[in-house]
Amino acid sequence: MTDEELMAAFRGGDRDAFEALFDRHHLKVIRFAARMTGDPGRGEEAAQEIFLRIARAAATWEPTARFTTWMYTIARRTTLNLIRDGREAGTAVPIPPGEEDGDGFPLHLSGPPALEPDRIVSNNQLRERLEVALGELAEGYRSAFVLAAGEGLSYLEVAEILEITPQAVKSRVFRAREMLASLLSEVAP
């Protein structure tokens, strides 16, 4: 059964359908929330809230809408609420004015030669630094990057979730990669 068929069955009174949706998607939701919050523990906390909201809002789901788009929309907003509630002021990097145009500032992306993909994957220190760097991005960049690069959603689907254009998604994901690379290059051996 598709997600949409399961959702329809759940709305028709089938408890097992909701459980099937949970089994199918809970790891994605936890992973998304953990990456957005930068904290696996809070990721689980957020995931609980997300599934509660999905169940509460089931009546508002439009059968024509793709379930995962709807799910990630709820997931993102729930997670941002948690982040906002627990955020320390001044830690987020803003999206600069005009940045969404995609032709903003000069690139400083070269990085040291030592920053090779194989190396970072096997280097725990760099991975930890990457997680910290992700938390320093503005939520707009982080959401776009986590959804596209982390969850593998199309730019079109991310655009729908973030309520921006696909071109803006492309730009945000690029800027996120650029900033992360820049932050990582500062700590690379």
Next chain:
Amino acid sequence: MNCNESLQIASARIDGQVTLGEVRALDAHLASCEACRGADRAMRTVNAGFIAAGAGPSVRSGFKSALFDRLDAEALLPPRKGRLLSFPVWRWAAVPLAAAAGLALFMLVGREAGEMRPTGQQVARQDVPVETIISVTSPLTHGAAGENGVRGAAAVARGASVLSPEEAEIVANLDLLEHPAAPEDAPADLDEMLTPSAKGQG
């Protein structure tokens, strides 16, 4: 194609969001631009590290049961199979249930009126069980009363003049159920999520 455009496409290529034409143009640019080759490599590095860092989230044992306990506590899930309906019924089932109950009330009132001045047609209608009428009216009631919890509707229909407190409350709360709370309360505008102190920078 300038460096900025080529790197946007390089980033999109990592996500598989490029056209064949874009790939050709990008490769042509990379072949002649060392700075972009370095940047492309750095972006791939970031991606590989990011995916490796959070690929398989660990889930504590008891996560699912804790969640489903909360869902049940809020009566957000239909009851488990084999259980009798217990209030509150999930909200989206209540609307057709109430419609069925309302119809049953109408039919019973009509039948009582008919008993006072019987005609051949109305006598014939008295022989039709109310549940049969409802099963035609509401597809939810057909064949799956136990599983879907629509026994409540049949009970409402059979004893329309004696609604149980739970059933009365279902009907009384219909306006609430038809307008469930919005699922999100976070602002849709991402800019609102930016730290005010940081927003003026750059």
